[in-house]
Structure formats: structure tokens, C-alpha cells
Amino acid sequence: MTMPTILKKFETNSPEETYALGRRLGGELAVGDCLAMTGDLGAGKTALARGLAEGFGADPMLVSSPTYVLVQQYPAGDERSLFHLDIHRLGAPEAEFDDLGVDEMLAEGAVVIEWANLATAVLPRPRKDITIEITGLTSRRFTITAVE
């Protein structure tokens, strides 16, 4: 197994900056891509997802915060969608992850996962992990790692 490679680090100083970061990263997303987000309550996973949705071509208003459903699908044109999963809502994330049908989602879109650390062993590969650290009241650090 190859070691994960740190690709990039970003710092943001407001929810708006996080949104803009998400939008930029979302513009680089393609069908079949998986982003696995890890960060504490209120770290900004959903805030980033909202930007990702817009960058990918979906309506960011569809991204609710906090997420109350397990899987949300945001249509993004050309029969592509962004799928937004919050596996915190699963009783036993690692055991139940396979039943979500993530492979089918990856065939028709990109997949963004909140609380990915709860099911690390069964997450799709290859993927990118995004770790979000709360570094201050309104500051956040994003570390993006490639997992082969």
C-alpha cells in the first residue's frame, strides 16, 4: 500500500472564503471522483460542500446545513450529479457503507462524504481526503491528500 500524498493545504478566514475554495475545487471535479471530508462538528464540511456543488454546476441552495439526510443528490446538468453523503447518520458506518451504492453514484457523478473518518477502511479508492481543522473562531485549515 502506498503512503498517502499531501497534495495541498489551504487556509480560509471566513465561511465565504471556504465557499470560494469549494467552488474552485468543485470546478476541478469529474464524474467518478470521490472527496472524503473529515473534521469536527462545525469545521465547515457542509460549507465546503456548498461551494463544491456550485463549482460542479449544481445549485448550492440545495445543500442544507446541517445535513439531515444520509444521501443528497444535486443535479449538475448533462445527467451528472453531485452526491453528498453524511455517514455520521449511519448507525454502524463501516458496516453499512457498502449498502449506500457509492459505486453507482460514482458512475454518474462525483461523491462528497462528510465524517469520512468513521468508515476509512471501506471508502472508495482512489479518492482525495480533505481534513478540516478548526484553527480559530473563523479560521480553518484544509489539507488535501491523495489516496491511491
Ligand SMILES: Nc1ncnc2c1ncn2[C@@H]1O[C@H](COP(=O)(O)OP(=O)(O)OP(=O)(O)O)[C@@H](O)[C@H]1O
Ligand atoms: N473559515 C470558515 N469556514 C467555514 N465555516 C466557518 C468558517 N469560520 C466560521 N465558520 C462557521 O463554522 C460553521 C461551519 O458549519 P458547517 O455546517 O459547514 O460544519 P460541518 O463541518 O458540516 O459540521 P457538522 O459536522 O455539524 O455537519 C458555520 O457556522 C460557519 O459560519
Ligand SMILES: [Mg+2]
Ligand atoms: Mg455538515
